[in-house]
Amino acid sequence: MNMAGVEAPSLRHSVANLKAPGFLWDRAASARFTDLDRGTSLGPGISLAGRLADLAGRSVLLATTCQLTTALALIELDAIARRLVILPPDVEAEHLGAVIAAAEVDAAVIDDGTAAAPGLALPVRVGCAPSIVPMDEALPARVATEWLLMTSGTTGAPKLVVHDLSALTAAITAPSPADGAAIWGTFYDIRRYGGLQIFLRAVLGGACLVLSSAGEPVGDHLARLAQHGVTHLSGTPSQWRRALISPAIRGIAPRYVRLSGEIADQAILDGLRAAFPRATIGHAYASTEAGVAFDVNDGLAGFPAGYVGAIRDGVEMKVVDGSLRIRSSRTASRYAGGEPKLADADGFVDTGDIVERRGDRYYFAGRNGGIINIGGLKVHPEEIEAVINRHPQVRMSLVRRKQSPITGSIVVAEIVLKSDQQRTGARQIELKDDILKLCREALPRHKVPAAISFVPAINVAATGKLLRRQG
Amino acid sequence: MSVKLTIIEQMEQIAREHGKILAPLKEDLVLADCGLDSLGFAVLVARLEDSLGIDPFTAAEDAFFPVTLGEFVKVYEHGGR
Numbered sequence: 279m280n281m282a283g284v285e286a287p288s289l290r291h292s293v294a295n296l297k298a299p300g301f302l303w304d305r306a307a308s309a310r311f312t313d314l315d316r317g318t319s320l321g322p323g324i325s326l327a328g329r330l331a332d333l334a335g336r337s338v339l340l341a342t343t344c345q346l347t348t349a350l351a352l353i354e355l356d357a358i359a360r361r362l363v364i365l366p367p368d369v370e371a372e373h374l375g376a377v378i379a380a381a382e383v384d385a386a387v388i389d390d391g392t393a394a395a396p397g398l399a400l401p402v403r404v405g406c407a408p409s410i411v412p413m414d415e416a417l418p419a420r421v422a423t424e425w426l427l428m429t430s431g432t433t434g435a436p437k438l439v440v441h442d443l444s445a446l447t448a449a450i451t452a453p454s455p456a457d458g459a460a461i462w463g464t465f466y467d468i469r470r471y472g473g474l475q476i477f478l479r480a481v482l483g484g485a486c487l488v489l490s491s492a493g494e495p496v497g498d499h500l501a502r503l504a505q506h507g508v509t510h511l512s513g514t515p516s517q518w519r520r521a522l523i524s525p526a527i528r529g530i531a532p533r534y535v536r537l538s539g540e541i542a543d544q545a546i547l548d549g550l551r552a553a554f555p556r557a558t559i560g561h562a563y564a565s566t567e568a569g570v571a572f573d574v575n576d577g578l579a580g581f582p583a584g585y586v587g588a589i590r591d592g593v594e595m596k597v598v599d600g601s602l603r604i605r606s607s608r609t610a611s612r613y614a615g616g617e618p619k620l621a622d623a624d625g626f627v628d629t630g631d632i633v634e635r636r637g638d639r640y641y642f643a644g645r646n647g648g649i650i651n652i653g654g655l656k657v658h659p660e661e662i663e664a665v666i667n668r669h670p671q672v673r674m675s676l677v678r679r680k681q682s683p684i685t686g687s688i689v690v691a692e693i694v695l696k697s698d699q700q701r702t703g704a705r706q707i708e709l710k711d712d713i714l715k716l717c718r719e720a721l722p723r724h725k726v727p728a729a730i731s732f733v734p735a736i737n738v739a740a741t742g743k744l745l746r747r748q749g
Numbered sequence: 750m751s752v753k754l755t756i757i758e759q760m761e762q763i764a765r766e767h768g769k770i771l772a773p774l775k776e777d778l779v780l781a782d783c784g785l786d787s788l789g790f791a792v793l794v795a796r797l798e799d800s801l802g803i804d805p806f807t808a809a810e811d812a813f814f815p816v817t818l819g820e821f822v823k824v825y826e827h828g829g830r
Contacts, residue, residue: 652788652791653787653788653791680795681807682791682794682795682807683791683794683804683806683807683814684787684788684790684791684794684806684814685787685788685791688791688792688795690795714766718766723767723788724788726766728791728792728795728796729795729796729798729799731799
């Protein structure tokens, strides 16, 4: 937490004070980011010869296509740009104009891959390359920088969430020297909140970071993680389920395994425990708006009921109408543009995540907006998936609404099995019956899927979350 | 397996799963009295779409639902109407 009047060090300054050199590894290139205290990756602009001074005080859109160049630009431009508007790769071109208007963007940082979108015709365009060259200009005057992140909602225009570096880093504690050198890896894209947390954790902790690459096969990514000797690895439960199917998972042995971004059910926690018997396995709860709320490291799904109503590490939680609300110094300050208020009058952010108390723990039931109505009875697809995922042959599942002429809606399940041979094998009817039996034992009748289909894969969005279609 | 037999097997299966007792499945049995409730029928229609490849009710432009078991079977035999 910052005391009034005391400025937190800029990212560039923090990096300059690191003792050991730190590296960022992408699929195609790498950079020693600790060299940035003496150098720059920002080269001549495309339409203007722009460098740090040209970006000083501006609202800068990071339209870089590779995560490595994005990472370097973030370190370089914190405390120099007025705003850093971080563009995730999956934002559709039609929303770009709205993003630029809402964030009052007047400059862009681009790289070799940036498409010549008409919306990017900005007064200042500066190229960014993964190579760091000696800097021959003085650092511009320091400004307070707003970090603008996009919400990970899958429909409609993204909302722009305004953070500052102290809120983004408030959950990060200094690594203990006993931990040794850390090599971080993440399945996330660092241009989303979950990935950005890992990027900041690695960079501020003086660690190295293996970045993910769009379109890279899971096996190739795992091989790169193995090659760099990853010690700390983070992803969504869906990304972990996909990784656990790959034989390349056997090449890595992280000391710390982290899940966030989706509900971590007991099946995935147990699966990771079996794969990495000596690792610390933790699941974190965070959202782009509310920030990081808590970590759970006891290997169990859900979180202790005592977290609600208490103030822990400056984070206060309450449950209103079943939905988790959070107030803390890690919360974003507001939405950019004309969006409604981010927090209520008391400063609590409604996460829209529904929790249910069972015994001395709270469990996540699903999203407030994702409820399926079956003849008047409400169902969260996530609670059904959690039951299906408990079956020993199941790797992952997706429960979705199907239109029904009788009850309006009904739930059906798509399931990826651990062994793909079973999908079409002789035992598949038996296996379907067995999974349905498990559902009937654990769930009320209306929550039992009307039909099950075995599929080779389930789509995971660029955000690392299961792609849930509306309809 | 005939369409009629598929439907009867599925009805028996769902009744077992839902802990319901079915009335004797005769042609003129009124569906509302057969023992399955609306959720049971919703599951039946979804499963028949899986095994027979059609959902004649959702595909239909106007809302209709047969009254007797015999009519219900006919709707599926005719692949719609």
